[in-house]
Amino acid sequence: MSAIQPPAVRVWWKQPLDRVEGTWIAIAFVWCLVMFFMMPYWHVYGKQNLSNEAYRTTPERYQQKTQEIVDRYTVRTETDLKVPVVHPPAGSDVYLIARLWQWWPMLELEEGKTYRLHLASMDWLHGFSLQPENINVEVHPGYEHVVTLTPTRAGTYSIICNEYCGINHHTMASRLYVVKR
Amino acid sequence: MAINRNFRTCPTTGLVFHEQADRLIRWNAVAGVVSLLVGGVLALLVTLTRWPAVHLLPADWFYLVLTAHGLDMLVFWIIFFEIAVLYFCGAVLLRCRIAAPRWAWLGFALMVIGAVTNNVAVFRGDSSVMFTSYAPMGAHPAFYLGLILFAVGALIGCFVFLGTLVVARSEGTFHGSLPLVTFGAVTACIIAIFTIASGAIILIPTFLWSIGLVSHIDSLMYRTVWWAFGHSSQQINVAAHVSIWYAIAAIVFGAKALSERVSRTAFLLYICFLQLASAHHLLADPGLTSNWKIFNTSYAMYLAVLASMVHGLTVPGAIEVAQREKGYNRGLFEWLRKAPWGNPVFSGMFISLVGFGFLGGISGVMMGTEQLNLIIHNTIYVPGHFHATVVVGTTLAFMSMTYFLIPVLFRRELMFPGLARWQPYLFGLGMSSFALFMMGAGTLGVPRRHWDITFAGNPLGYEFPGTAYLMMGIMALSGIVAVVGGIAYLLITVGSVFFGKRIGGSEFKALSVREGRASPPAPQPVAAAITGHGSIGIGGFVAPGTFTLALVFLVAFVLYYFVNWKYLSTLWPLS
Incomplete structure (x- = not known):
């Protein structure tokens, strides 16, 4: 009798486990538990955990808060589009808008300082993808996500969009500068 | 109208085909292969565009073609074929008539209409919203309507399958418990019903939104519910292709499960622990807590992963035991060396199993780990993962099944047997x-x-x-090899079905209920059934070769898992 026929005996559940199966199930189960405990473990001892802090918002409200930061801390503008580059004080709240098809404004942060980075979309879903760090976060419209981050290495980073957002999705890219004090 | 009770018996395999079931399986399989053909052409275009050195299509066409590729492959090819698999595991394996064939045809018609409607919507050019169609990005209403019609058709198919089980039981066409393969198909069917219900909950409001009757679709709500549909549908695939692995092991080797209890429990774990699979798609999203994310991706112990690890052992283990009982009992791997590597039914299934486990399985757990998701979310790693699960795993398993079905179901000899011998290697590797x-x-x-x-x-x-550019280039070249393997498959199947040499000797005859009844199995003492597998194997292990391979798998899994944590630990601190 094979697997495409009914089991030969009606009491198939009485067949004892083969040693090979029993051993493997035990090993695999222990490994599954290890994988589970790694996640809470990392919340306690690891340093890279995505923030749980988020608020409902509206495009207007979020735009206004971002504008205030831009008005106060813009240090220069870049490209033909005159995108403001904002250098907020260390430890402060930084706002980044995702919209079709732009990240706005550009950010300049200080190495080794911690910031509260706010992320929200004005329209559709976008994907915050910081390269070459390779930190990837989903950006929703209507939700303001606050991510606390600490840039550890000075340099010029890129923020690209990695959630498909329409025909010019691939043009949606910006910079993030990390400078030494 | 009288019930069609025409049956035929396949002289080589002894399988019994009901006339309506036979036709339904054929037509669903054919519709699946047509979708695969369309999706395959699109696959080539996508690959050639993502090959930086070629960059074939303009942007608007690329996004359109990628949308259509995802839908034709992941939804239409796979679900058409799955309905065929359900009918096969129901009516054929249980040797009974299919329940409510006219409903089954209605379901099939709805699926065809839905698939065509959806494709038309995409190719019109205003619905390039990708497979996931994340609101608030909107598609043409016909896009959602097509998917809804298709899903309703598939749901009818599921109920026809369940009805067939009832028919088989009441007409006594089998004794005792369902065959393991049919049990796996029931698992797939139950998951499918959950999946389609989730699809209805999200797609119907989105359709109403697209025609202006609903004012707002929340993006987080959409993603949460949509993935209960989108990922659960992948669990249908897993349950279906694991069933096919068992079926092929049984067909090629006469293998039976090491123990029915373990294999069936593993299928049951899929039903119990895969359903909230939307969670691991939302690990990088705001508005959900870590507790929710951790619990719902793992249910505290990853029992669904455990189930796949169990099947990964028991399927090759069953083959090993069958081979050892035939006398290939020397050393660790004689059973594997002496396996029929030139038979595409076996080679395809085995590559599917290994590829699914090593590439698809391991990468899937990485992405589904809350913190590791940060370095993977929405990168091309994600399609890498699901091409390993759904293409190497599901599609290749389905392909190897077709090589078995062409002579048995379509009654044609396989054309280009030399090419068929190589096809699983080209496509799988x-x-x-x-x-x-x-x-x-x-x-x-x-x-x-x-x-x-x-x-x-x-x-x-x-x-x-x-x-990165080098990898994208090698990826594209490998993709082209796979497309060549896909073309070979289409050539062989379409050629055989239309032009293959006919095999006679299996005509439909009317069979009364009484004639169709299975003869009761010979009484067997319980003690005989519950003894082990005799004197095969090494050191009390009946399948030592498989166990060794499983340990290799585990080592790869553990190493790669911690390599990823190491990589994560180098990132900027986040909290």
């Missing part, structure tokens, strides 16, 4: 390499669903490292 290099590029941050990673002409563009 090409696709495995494709998936592997996608994951490699994803680790370097290359985004998925992206037309131009060079950011040509963009003053703010990012320059990916040279290695």
Whole structure:
């Protein structure tokens, strides 16, 4: 009798486990538990955990808060589009808008300082993808996500969009500068 | 109208085909293969565009073609074929008539209409919203309507399958418990019903929104519910292709499960622990707590992963035991060396199993780990993962099943047997390499669903490292090898079905209920059934070769898992 026929005996559940199966199930189960405990473990001892802090918002409200930061801390503008580059004080709240098809404004942060980075979309879903760090976060419209981050290495980073957002999705890219004090 | 009770018996395999079931299986399989053909052409276009050195299509066409490719492959090819698999596991394996054939045909018609409607909507050009169609990005109403019609048709198919089980039981066409393969198909069917219900909950309001009757679709709500549909549908595939692995092991080797109890429990774990699979798609989203994310991706112990690890052992283990009982009992791997590697039914299934486990399984757990998701989310690693699961795993398993079905179901000899011998290797290894290099590029941050990673002409563009371009190039070349394997498959199946030499000797005859009844199995003392597998194997292990392979798998899994944590620990601190 094979697997495409009914089991030969009606009491198939009485067949004892083969040693090979029993051993493997035990090993695999222990490994599954290890994988589970790694996640809470990392919340306690690891340093890279995505923030749980988020608020409902509206495009207007979020735009206004971002504008205030831009008005106060813009240090220069870049490209033909005159995108403001904002250098907020260390430890402060930084706002980044995702919209079709732009990240706005550009950010300049200080190495080794911690910031509260706010992320929200004005329209559709976008994907915050910081390269070459390779930190990837989903950006929703209507939700303001606050991510606390600490840039550890000075340099010029890129923020690209990695959630498909329409025909010019691939043009949606910006910079993030990390400078030494 | 009298019930059609015409049956035929396949002289080589002894399988019994009901006339209506026979036709329904054929037509569903054919519709699946047509979708595969369309999806395959689109696959080539996508690959050639993502090959930076070629960059074939313009942006608007790329996004359109990628949308259609995802839907034709992941939804239409796979679900048409799955309905065929359900009817096969129901009516054929239980040797009974299919329940309510006219409903089954209605379901099939709805699926065809739905698939065509959806494709038309995409090719009109105003519905390039990708497979996931994340609101608030909107598609033409016909896009959602097509999917809804298709889903209703598939749901009817599920109930026809369940009805067939009732018919088989009441007409006494089998004794005792369902065969293991049919049990797996029931698992797939139950998951399918959950999946389609989730699809209805999200797609119907989205359809109403697209015609202006609903004012707002929340993006987080959409993603949460949509993935209960989108990911659960992948669990249908897993349950279906694991059933097919068992079926092929039984067909080629006469293998039976090491123990019915373990294999069936593992299927049951799929039903119990896969359902909230939307969670691991939302690990990078705001508005959900870590507790919710951790619990719902793992249910505290990853029992669904455990189930797949169990099947990964018991399927080759069953083959090993069958081979050892035939006398290939020397050393660890004689059973595997002496396996019929030239038979595409077996070679395809085995590559599917290994590729699914090593590439698809391991990468899937990485992405589904809350923190590791940060370095993977929406990179090309993600399609790398699911090409390993759904293409190497599901599609290749379905392909190997067709090589068995062509003589048995379509009554035609296989054309181009020499090509068929190589097809699983071309397709399976090409696709495995494709998936592997996608994951490699994803680790370097290359985004998925992206037309131009060079950011040509963009003053703010990012320059990916040279290695990323190299990986994308090798990925594309591997993709082309896989496409060649896909063309070979289509050539063989379409050629055989239309022009293959007919095999006679299996005509339909009317069979009364009484004639169709299974003869009761010979009484067997319980003690005989519950003894082990005799004197095969090494050191009390009946399948030592499989166990060794499983340990290799585990070591790869553990190492790769901690390599990823190491990589994560180098990132900027986040909290």
